Amino acid sequence: xxxxxxxxxxxIEALSYIRTFRDRLTVIKLGGSAMEDGDTLRATLQDVVxxxxxxxRPVVVHGGGKAIDRAMKGAGLTxxxxxxxxxxxxxxxxxxxxxxxxxxxxxxxxxxxxxxxAVGMISGSLQCLFGEQLVLEDESGRPLDLxxxxxxxxxxxxxxxxxxxAGVVPIVPCLALDDRGGWLNINxxxxxxxxxxxxxxxxxxxxxxxxxxxxxxxDESSLLRSLDDAGCRELIARxxxxxxxxxxxxxxxxxxxxxxxxxxxxxxxxxxxxxxEIYTDRGVGTEIILAR
Numbered sequence: 001x002x003x004x005x006x007x008x009x010x011x012i013e014a015l016s017y018i019r020t021f022r023d024r025l026t027v028i029k030l031g032g033s034a035m036e037d038g039d040t041l042r043a044t045l046q047d048v049v050x051x052x053x054x055x056x057r058p059v060v061v062h063g064g065g066k067a068i069d070r071a072m073k074g075a076g077l078t079x080x081x082x083x084x085x086x087x088x089x090x091x092x093x094x095x096x097x098x099x100x101x102x103x104x105x106x107x108x109x110x111x112x113x114x115x116x117x118a119v120g121m122i123s124g125s126l127q128c129l130f131g132e133q134l135v136l137e138d139e140s141g142r143p144l145d146l147x148x149x150x151x152x153x154x155x156x157x158x159x160x161x162x163x164x165x166a167g168v169v170p171i172v173p174c175l176a177l178d179d180r181g182g183w184l185n186i187n188x189x190x191x192x193x194x195x196x197x198x199x200x201x202x203x204x205x206x207x208x209x210x211x212x213x214x215x216x217x218x219d220e221s222s223l224l225r226s227l228d229d230a231g232c233r234e235l236i237a238r239x240x241x242x243x244x245x246x247x248x249x250x251x252x253x254x255x256x257x258x259x260x261x262x263x264x265x266x267x268x269x270x271x272x273x274x275x276x277e278i279y280t281d282r283g284v285g286t287e288i289i290l291a292r
Contacts, residue, residue, distance in 0.1 A: 034268030063188030150184025193251035197258030207268030212286030
């Protein structure tokens with residue numbers, strides 16, 4: 001009986017959050033171990049199905065960095081990263097597109113097996129991300145050649161919103177089409193931010209392989225539970241936030257400036273971290289906000 005009462009207490013704790021977030025859009029970026037480990041992926045997608053079942057409207061945006069690295073190695077190609085972005089020539093782009101299509105199909109099938117409904121947003125009339133080639137500068141101000149790496153210029157928000165309203169979870173790969181119909185490789189965190197911004201989502205949640213943002217990368221107890229934009233800039237300048245974490249933080253700040261209400265960077269390795277973040281008093285990971 002005590003165990004049953006504890007379970008009831010958990011449901012009561014979740015009730016206020018279920019009411020608050022009912023019919024609200026949440027964009028979830030999948031990556032890292034949340035996709036690599038089968039049990040972790042299943043637990044994460046169970047969270048997504050739960051969210052949709054209790055009335056939240058999740059949108060899943062996914063990358064596939066580790067799987068792409070493996071496929072490139074198998075093809076005799078060496079991955080190159082610049083400012084957290086993958087250099088993408090035509091040979092790399094072909095691998096990126098193939099791997100992301102395979103991952104999206106797998107995620108969609110997982111959700112269906114768990115009793116949810118999902119649709120992959122990658123082909124034909126279902127493509128929802130459009131963009132142009134991204135131009136970045138090095139520390140000297142010279143342009144970096146990133147190849148077929150892009151930035152998003154348009155999101156078909158009506159298409160995504162229609163699926164969400166129908167109780168179908170959109171599965172969005174980090175690929176965009178340019179004005180000539182060619183593929184562009186988009187950083188997955190950046191893609192998730194653009195989707196969240198265009199949908200005016202309630203939340204953007206980025207799943208990572210760390211507990212969140214750490215003051216000391218070697219010490220998980222140094223987790224920063226909340227950071228504002230000024231604090232993020234300071235940590236980037238001090239190289240506390242660096243490499244692949246920079247696009248994640250920039251994605252959070254960009255989406256906040258566009259009207260997303262809350263952003264979170266959480267540990268995708270923790271079972272049901274999505275539910276812990278959204279439906280419990282404690283939450284997990286780092287919340288990033290704009291300074292008031």
